[in-house]
Amino acid sequence: MAYKLNYVEADDILNKLQNEYKIYAPTRKKDKGSFSDTDLITYGQVNSFAEIEFNEKTKYSPKDIVFPITQTLFYFNGDEYIEAEEDTDKVIVFLRPCEVNAFKRLDKIFLENGPEEDIYYKRLREKVKFAVIECTEGFDSCFCVSMGTNETDDYSIFLRISEDEVFCEVKDDSLTQVFVDQEEVEFTPEFIQENEVAVEVPALEDITTDLFESEIWKEYSKRCIGCGRCNMSCPTCSCWTMQDIAYKDNENLGERRRVWAGCHIDGYTEMAGGHDFRTNYGDRMRFKTMHKIYDFRKRFDIDMCVGCGRCEDVCPKYISFVGAIKKLNQAIKEGKADA
């Protein structure tokens, strides 16, 4: 079923949905940007249609809805533990097709990467429905078409936003009752077919082990500063570390938390005894690049990177992920020429 709404009707629908769901969407946080007098565009809970920012790319992705920055897993008391209570809120998140595809990558990591599903992820993920915002032009640095993440059919609602109208396709029967009074129309979702940025991801068989030793990674040892901004803004980076927090008054009492971590950040590969096996920033860039376009594909048959371009947008040293893939392609070509 598809409907045409004006903005007042769209706001009314959003209000009705809030009776059952928390609504998350791209939103503008005034004066919260990295530089003075700039706004931060990021995902957050919204209470009205007017709060949704439809025209700018967010700095961060919506992954923290299912993978919170800090998440208490359980509380301990000597030999006993109590699992942290489940968050029971149901969520609808307004997002773009690449983000839905990013959730699919997170699903692979948390639900299909071993014999056990991650229950802390699963119980949040099961409560999330997608409202996809049509994206036919993309933003600077997006390369979703190259990564094959420009389209999706996994959504409950699909929206096309024009200056004074909203077209909605509703696929989820449990949501149709809030649209009953609306005018039905014919509507076919569209997806972006070409980005300004494009890159060819090398075939698995072309990525040979000698490329792990290639000179191309050395440049990043000088340029990268290991700030980890790329990891934090990436919708598919899903590494964490564990922290046991003992309460001050009794060290047997406390809680275990998982907290975001990132492969570019100092200490990420530090092991017991102090041994650290990836201290060099170039090695970290190689690890991230290969994980996003090689290891993950070998395991799950899809690339981990969804081509959102955020890692490039936020890097203080202007390091481009597309640039890294292009250098890799060049090294492959030169290797073939030398053979």
Ligand code: SF4
């Ligand atoms: S473009 Fe960068 S931030 Fe976006 S998914 Fe790929 S690696 Fe992550």
Ligand code: SF4
């Ligand atoms: S954002 Fe840039 S400088 Fe910071 S860790 Fe990532 S690649 Fe390195």
